[in-house]
Amino acid sequence: xxxxDGKEAIGGIIHSRRKARKISxxxxxxxxxISPRTLRDIEKGIANxxxxxLMKICNVLGMEIKIEVxx
Numbered sequence: 001x002x003x004x005d006g007k008e009a010i011g012g013i014i015h016s017r018r019k020a021r022k023i024s025x026x027x028x029x030x031x032x033x034i035s036p037r038t039l040r041d042i043e044k045g046i047a048n049x050x051x052x053x054l055m056k057i058c059n060v061l062g063m064e065i066k067i068e069v070x071x
Contacts, residue, residue, distance in 0.1 A: 008045030010054070015043040017061045032056040
């Protein structure tokens with residue numbers, strides 16, 4: 001899996017969860033204190049979100065971040 005696949009996967013998950021919660025991009029961006037442009041780019045798989053940004057989004061959407069280290 002290349003880096004773009006990971007960004008697209010994260011963006012798709014956020015998009016799906018946001019839609020399921022019936023929250024607009026503008027509402028989510030406002031509540032998470034991020035720019036709407038940043039959220040759009042994350043959902044499209046263009047932007048690679050910083051951990052802090054991802055945590056804000058996940059907090060609003062009721063999601064957890066799990067990090068798995070593969071050796």
